[in-house]
Amino acid sequence: HGTFVEEIHEISISARNLSKIRENTKYFSSLCQIVQSNDSSKLNHERLQQCFKINNWIVKQQELLTMFKGLLERLQNIYRIDIDELLATDLRSDPLNTICQLQNEELSFKYFPKINEIIKFPKFQPMCHVCDLISQSRITTKLFDDLSVENRSLMKNSFDIKLFYQYIWVPAMKHSIELLLKLADQTVLISTVCEYFTCTDTENTVISELNLLKSVVRFNGDGNQVDQDRLIFCVSKILQYFNLQQCSDGANLIIQLKETFKILGNFEIFENLKDIKHTLQHKQLSCVNSKISKVAGYLSSLSTANLEVIQAIIDRVDFIMWVRENLNDLSELRT
Numbered sequence: 001h002g003t004f005v006e007e008i009h010e011i012s013i014s015a016r017n018l019s020k021i022r023e024n025t026k027y028f029s030s031l032c033q034i035v036q037s038n039d040s041s042k043l044n045h046e047r048l049q050q051c052f053k054i055n056n057w058i059v060k061q062q063e064l065l066t067m068f069k070g071l072l073e074r075l076q077n078i079y080r081i082d083i084d085e086l087l088a089t090d091l092r093s094d095p096l097n098t099i100c101q102l103q104n105e106e107l108s109f110k111y112f113p114k115i116n117e118i119i120k121f122p123k124f125q126p127m128c129h130v131c132d133l134i135s136q137s138r139i140t141t142k143l144f145d146d147l148s149v150e151n152r153s154l155m156k157n158s159f160d161i162k163l164f165y166q167y168i169w170v171p172a173m174k175h176s177i178e179l180l181l182k183l184a185d186q187t188v189l190i191s192t193v194c195e196y197f198t199c200t201d202t203e204n205t206v207i208s209e210l211n212l213l214k215s216v217v218r219f220n221g222d223g224n225q226v227d228q229d230r231l232i233f234c235v236s237k238i239l240q241y242f243n244l245q246q247c248s249d250g251a252n253l254i255i256q257l258k259e260t261f262k263i264l265g266n267f268e269i270f271e272n273l274k275d276i277k278h279t280l281q282h283k284q285l286s287c288v289n290s291k292i293s294k295v296a297g298y299l300s301s302l303s304t305a306n307l308e309v310i311q312a313i314i315d316r317v318d319f320i321m322w323v324r325e326n327l328n329d330l331s332e333l334r335t
Contacts, residue, residue, distance in 0.1 A: 190241060
């Protein structure tokens with residue numbers, strides 16, 4: 001007990017021993033009695049509370065830095081060695097007064113000056129609380145990653161939280177807000193939609209992504225202006241476009257079959273659909289309407305297996321033409 005009291009008085013107790021005291025209620029009560037019976041009871045009691053405060057501060061900073069690191073790991077060309085070094089260091093066994101220092105009633109790490117710059121940045125803590133959402137979303141991750149590539153020279157050899165905030169965080173959040181509003185209004189370009197979604201995405205995937213984007217945007221207080229009904233309608237448009245895109249691939253295959261074997265007939269519907277994937281790329285999502293989707297329905301009966309069979313026929317055109325030219329009598333096929 002005496003050793004612990006002395007360590008608490010000097011703030012040289014380790015986080016591990018402090019946790020043992022906190023977890024063992026009976027032992028903690030015993031220690032409190034010793035503290036209260038001491039001549040310097042007021043000082044010792046304040047020291048005890050100060051030790052808990054310092055330990056809580058260390059744990060909190062590690063949690064925040066872990067959240068922040070989770071986002072940085074998803075981005076290219078971002079230097080984060082200082083953060084990695086701190087998080088890799090086991091601080092539980094070291095005396096609290098060798099880890100932290102108190103200046104002007106403000107705690108900081110003794111041997112991690114770069115970390116101090118990060119955690120003292122006014123926006124750092126609120127930024128950390130949205131990092132997990134950003135990392136979960138392919139949309140926001142891509143926005144942040146694109147900006148990290150554009151600004152690779154700023155933070156490749158050292159990390160500056162102010163530069164990160166100014167050149168990556170703020171622009172990425174601004175782009176997120178603009179993208180969410182354009183998606184909700186269906187004024188977003190289809191080429192932009194294709195940057196974030198693919199034809200293999202399910203309805204649940206698209207809904208999840210848009211909800212994540214909305215949650216990230218709400219961090220800046222702008223997400224509430226987009227209601228859920230508008231997002232759901234946007235989801236249906238995105239899915240309609242990719243269905244149309246798949247129909248376009250099928251139409252191209254049908255036209256290729258027609259031209260390969262010189263098939264006669266009315267292929268106007270397929271001609272209209274075959275280039276739609278390219279013609280819509282630079283148009284807004286709102287151009288995907290029920291009329292276009294209805295035209296695409298002509299190809300909806302063609303399954304992937306059907307298209308694979310058509311492709312196989314086209315790929316074997318030489319053999320099929322040879323059969324046509326050399327086996328005039330179908331009875332020859334029996335031999």
